[in-house]
Amino acid sequence: MIGRSAVHSAEVFMFDPAAETMPRKSLGALQLERLKRVLGHAYANVPHYRRGFDAAGVKPESLASLADIVRFPFTLKTDLRDNYPFGMFALPRQQLARLHASSGTTGKPTVVGYTGADLDRWADLMARSLGCAGAAPGDVVHNAYGYGLFTGGLGAHYGAERLGCTVVPMSGGGTERQVQLLNDFGANVLCATPSYALNIAEVAEASGIDLRRSPLSYGVFGAEPWSEALRKDLQERLGIKAVDIYGLSEIMGPGVACECHVAQSGLHGWEDHFLFEVVDPETLAPKQFGEVGELVITTLTKEALPMIRYRTRDITRLDDTPCACGRTHLRIMRVTGRDDDMxxxxxxxxxxxxxxxxxxxxxxxxxxxxxxxxxxxxxxxxxxxxxxxxxxxxxxxxxxxxxxxxxxxxxxxxxxxxxxxxxxxxxxxxxxxxxxxxxxxxxxxx
CATH class of the missing domain: 3.30.300.30 (ANL, C-terminal domain)
Structure with a gap:
């Protein structure tokens, strides 16, 4: 792989040491403080949560430890659809800076909203994620995620800018032009779905453009489950390190978790902003670290749309063992599929x-x-x-x-x-x- 110059070597990655290497005891204390606050925010401002908490016999002050989160009810995607369009918001729509929405091909779309502070946090977390994946200030980031109501394109765009990168806002489609500009602009980082990155690799080969000889060094791929076999294929065909990134629109968008380019072994879930659980998808009983089940996420710092115990339907396991990169945040191991896609x-x-x-x-x-x-x-x-x-x-x-x-x-x-x-x-x-x-x-x- 012909990579970047020495200043952008594999040893250079954007660390926020205070946040990313926080001792786990301190991280848990921060989570508890923020969890208490978000439960109170949701209960006071979202009728759906108030009804749900009351029916379960719990109130925000019922939480004394992180383990007490299991007493609170889950949130489902159908809850967003049942409260369409703005019923799950904790602030008046007039105070929101942006709205995103799903396609709604299977019914009412799910609508998500952000305050200005939410957008700032999202950009910060995407910058953290891109740095974790190998991007560095000054890099050219070729963004082939779709723009518009889909959160992928704008999430990666503002995160790369926050990191100090030069962004090429290509979106999807026009693959021949994508290949040409990747080569001509000397992109260091490609952001795309893994399946579209495969399409780019194929078109590059057919065009006689060898991206393995370009400055392209990292691929940040997400928005769909993909396998280790596909990672190996993309790395060989593009001459990159292929890194997994994770997010959901309902939770924030991309940047909820990201693999480090050092180990490429599980996605660091940013625990200072999210609480992660794994439950049995049938019984909903909690699973322990290392056990496979459905990922459940609670947002800790979202203002416009707090999500309490959101069932992602993604099947994975959590790992809290130390990572070679030095980050202390737990790892979400590769999502193998969705229980509703089985x-x-x-x-x-x-x-x-x-x-x-x-x-x-x-x-x-x-x-x-x-x-x-x-x-x-x-x-x-x-x-x-x-x-x-x-x-x-x-x-x-x-x-x-x-x-x-x-x-x-x-x-x-x-x-x-x-x-x-x-x-x-x-x-x-x-x-x-x-x-x-x-x-x-x-x-x-x-």
Whole structure:
């Protein structure tokens, strides 16, 4: 990898030592102080929380320790939709500086709001996250996250500016131009969804532009689950360190947690601003460090939209062991999927990310795929559409043999039987933002 100049070597990363290396006992004391304050803020100003706390028989003053958070009710995405548009806000809409919203493709959109102070904190946390990922003041940050109501683009933009970087606000799409400007402007950092970064790598290769020989050194990838196999592929094809970043619009946007480029092993969750729990998604019982379950987040410093025990539906585990980078904040291990995205195929639980982990790097295949769900009688069926790698034999016999190999490998690694459709190069849809990995063609039973 041809990286940056000596001043931007791997040893240089933006640390806020007072916040990022705080002793865990001090961090817990700060969390408790801020948690008491946010519970009082939510109870006093959001009728939904007041009703929920009262029904659960708790009040803000019921909290004496961080462990007492389990006495308080959860918040769901449906709560935001039921209180559409502004019913979850703790301040009048007139006092907000910005609104964001989801697409609303499955119903009413979820609306999130920010005060000016919220936006400042968001920029600070994104700057912290980008520094953790390897970015440094003076770097060129090529931002290919989507702008607009989606929080990714503006979140990365203002965080990079806060860090002191030069931002190229590309947004998504126009991949050929993205590749040209990455090369011409000498970008050091690429911000994108991992699936779109893969598209960029592919277009660069087809254009004869070798980004591995450019100053590009780090990729900050998030907004969708991705696998270690895809990380390895992106690192090899782009000549970078590929770093995972995490966030949700309901909680803040990107920058809730980020991997460090030193260890690339779990996302440091910024505990001075968020309280993290993992619970059993079925029983809602608390899980211990290291146990897999659903991530639950409480905001500690949000003014406009405090979130109390928000169920993210993301499946992960927490790790509080020391990290090689020196940061003391716990790590959220790679999100393997969402419990509401889990597929049940002939009695086997399957996450799309598991399929990706099997396919990426498979001999003779490109890393592009799509899962198609259909219903055969009373049972769900899954077809995995995969694409041949450039130069792979694509006669009928070769494609049948490749399909049989992939089918056997998925069965042995995941335990599910599925059909495989081997496509020619370019026939699987490419991502221009968040990848659509699952195409559901099932019809409700009569």
């Amino acid at each position: 597929l049940i195929i002939r009695g086997v639980n399957v996450y799309p990310s598991q399929v990706e982990a099997v396919l990426v790097g498979f001999p003779g295949l490109s890393p592009h795929y799509q899962i198609v769900l259909t219903r055969a009688g009373a049972l769900d069926a899954m077809t995995v559409e995969v694409e041949l790698a450039p130069g792979a034999a694509d006669d009928d016999g070769a494609r049948e043999r490749k399909a049989a190999e992939v089918r056997h490998h998925i069965k042995s690694m995941i335990g599910v039987t599925c059909d495989i459709a081997v496509k020619r190069q370019g026939e699987v849809p490419r991502s221009q933002g968040k990848a659509v990995r699952v195409k559901d063609q099932r019809k409700a039973p009569n």
